[in-house]
Each structure stands twice: as C-alpha cells, then as structure tokens.
Amino acid sequence: MTEDTENAAPGSWIATTPHRWSQGQRIAGMCAVAVLVLAGIWTLHPFLPALGWGGIFAISLWPIHERCAAHWPSGRGLALPILFTLLVLLIFVVPMVMVASAVIHDSMAATQWLATANTQGVPVPDFVAHLPYGDHLAAWWQSYLGTPESISRLSHRATDMHLQTGEKILGGLAHRLILLFFMLLTLFFLLRDGTSVAQALRIGSRRAFGEAGERVAHQAAQAIRGTVNGLVIVGFGEGVLLGFAYELSGVTHAALLGLLTGLLSAIPFGAMVAVAAAAGLLVADGSILAAGIVLVIGIVVIFVADHFVRPAFIGGATRLPFLWVLLGILGGIETWGLIGLVMGPAIIAVLMLLWREWVGMVKGPLNPVEETAAD
Numbered sequence: 001m002t003e004d005t006e007n008a009a010p011g012s013w014i015a016t017t018p019h020r021w022s023q024g025q026r027i028a029g030m031c032a033v034a035v036l037v038l039a040g041i042w043t044l045h046p047f048l049p050a051l052g053w054g055g056i057f058a059i060s061l062w063p064i065h066e067r068c069a070a071h072w073p074s075g076r077g078l079a080l081p082i083l084f085t086l087l088v089l090l091i092f093v094v095p096m097v098m099v100a101s102a103v104i105h106d107s108m109a110a111t112q113w114l115a116t117a118n119t120q121g122v123p124v125p126d127f128v129a130h131l132p133y134g135d136h137l138a139a140w141w142q143s144y145l146g147t148p149e150s151i152s153r154l155s156h157r158a159t160d161m162h163l164q165t166g167e168k169i170l171g172g173l174a175h176r177l178i179l180l181f182f183m184l185l186t187l188f189f190l191l192r193d194g195t196s197v198a199q200a201l202r203i204g205s206r207r208a209f210g211e212a213g214e215r216v217a218h219q220a221a222q223a224i225r226g227t228v229n230g231l232v233i234v235g236f237g238e239g240v241l242l243g244f245a246y247e248l249s250g251v252t253h254a255a256l257l258g259l260l261t262g263l264l265s266a267i268p269f270g271a272m273v274a275v276a277a278a279a280g281l282l283v284a285d286g287s288i289l290a291a292g293i294v295l296v297i298g299i300v301v302i303f304v305a306d307h308f309v310r311p312a313f314i315g316g317a318t319r320l321p322f323l324w325v326l327l328g329i330l331g332g333i334e335t336w337g338l339i340g341l342v343m344g345p346a347i348i349a350v351l352m353l354l355w356r357e358w359v360g361m362v363k364g365p366l367n368p369v370e371e372t373a374a375d
Contacts (some may be wrong), residue, residue: 239259242301
C-alpha cells in the first residue's frame, strides 16, 4: 500500500482505482440482472395490463399534449397531465356508465317480464308463423316457452347460474376498477415526466442496442400511435353511421346500440354482435324487412371499416400491408388479450422494419448493403 493510498479518505480508493471485470464476473452480473428483471416482472405481473395501457395512452396522446403545452407552458407541470387523465377517464367511464345503466334498466324490465311469464307463459309471437317451418317453430315455442311450467324450469336454471357466477362477476369488476385506477395513475406520471422518461429510454436503448435500438423504439411508438388512432376514429365512425341506421329503422335504444357498436368495433368484427342484437330486436317487433336492411348495412360498414379504413390508418403510420395489419390485430388479441389490439401491430411493424433494413430495402444500422459498400 502506497503513502498516497494510506492518506486517502476512507472509501476514496473505490472511485479512483479502476476495476477490471473478468469474464466470470460479467456472466455472473448479467445473470443477476436477468434474475432481478424476471423477479420484478413477476412481482408486477398482476398490474402489467394497467401499466401497458397507461403507456399506450401516453404514447398516443403525447403529440397532442406537447401542442397544448406549447400554447400553455405553465400547465406542463400538473394541470395538463391532470386534464388529459380526466379526459381519458371520461372516455372510459361515461360509456361504461351508460351501458351499465341500460343493462340495469333492462334487467328490471326482464325481471318483471319473467314474473309475468311464470304465471301466464309466453305466447307465440305473430312473426313466427311467417318464418320457414313456422308450424314446427310454433310447436317448439309452445312446448318450451308457452306454459308457466316450462318458464319456471328455465327461471330456476338461470337463478342457479346467477348465484354461482355472481361472486365471480363482482370480484372481476373490483379487479378491473383497480386496474383502471393504476392505468390512470400511470398515464398521469408518464405525461408529467414524459420528456425525462423518453430521454432515459432513448439513452438506454442506444447504449444497449446502438442506433438500431433507437429506430426500433421509434417505429414501435409510431405503430402504437397509429393503431390507437385507427381504433378510436374508426370505432367512432362505425358507431355514428350504424347509430343513424338503427334510429331510422326504429330500433329501441338506438343511441345505446350505436355506442355499443363503437366500443365493440375495436375488436375485428366485434361490432357484428351489436348489429345482430339490433336486427334481433327488429325481428321481435315484427319488422323483418327493416332487420334485413340493418343487417346488410351493418355488414357493409363493418367490412369496409375493418378491411380498408382501419388498415389505412394503421398501415399509414407503420407502412404495413393490409394483410399484416389484420394478422397483427387478430394474432395480438389471440395471444395477448385485449391489449393485443395495439401490441400485435406494433410488434409486426418493428419486425417489418428490421426485415427491410436487413435485406437492404431501406437504409439503417442493419442494412447489409451499406455495410458491404463501406467495406
């Protein structure tokens, strides 16, 4: 030990003495980091959907947030993040409250109808006689629904099923409310600290993967933004167009069905559930021609939206062909659940970018044409 080392302050040698990592220490360090990362993911995995949706909304809203911040610099600290978080809350809560209110109202009406049916049975509707094999359908209806005894059996089965699943439904609702709270909390902090978070991610991706990592992160953000815009704008358009069709055809709860159509349109062909419900209500009222018209209009609107309009939004931002956009959405839902609506196209867009660079279609860090020319 030298005299300088002896006179140094305790611990100062740690900062001045270079440390050379051996190969074994590097491997051990990487293994320790991997174990810690896996432990962190396992610890947070119940809340990963909330964190994921918070990040998705933050990426999608960030350009609008920055434009608002340019006109209102003093709101960048807390006011704008709170305002945007409340807007997202309204987008989620208001439709859900409307749907829940309608479900509760219809449940009360169904309860009254069931009480009447238990004493009188359900008479065969007039339109059944005009359907193909109407006589057989009328006989089946009279056997299973036309007498109080048959309705009583069905109501007992429904009551038993309700008692068995009621607790699960309440537990699932509480869990989703908790996830919604943490999603909004994540969105608020990402909007408030978005600049520093983006800078840290940019530095981390560049240090870990070089320029390719930064380009991949940028492409993923573009894919997420384009996918969310496509889902929201196209869903709003489908809900408005088909809501007008419901209203003109005389469907009850036309506005609610239009809202449900817009919400379900986020899932490919999911809006057909609402269209089928509207057609079923019209058939129940005896308006078979109007039901057929609504069904045809719904099929046309949904087909055009899912096959042309939405892929144009998503593909325009990610430069993905229609087939890969559709496969990304469907495969993402199958693999990741609801968040796969956004994750699927984003992952496919990143892979497509890497492939285009690798085969030399575009310039980039992975472009072998550029590397060969440089050699």
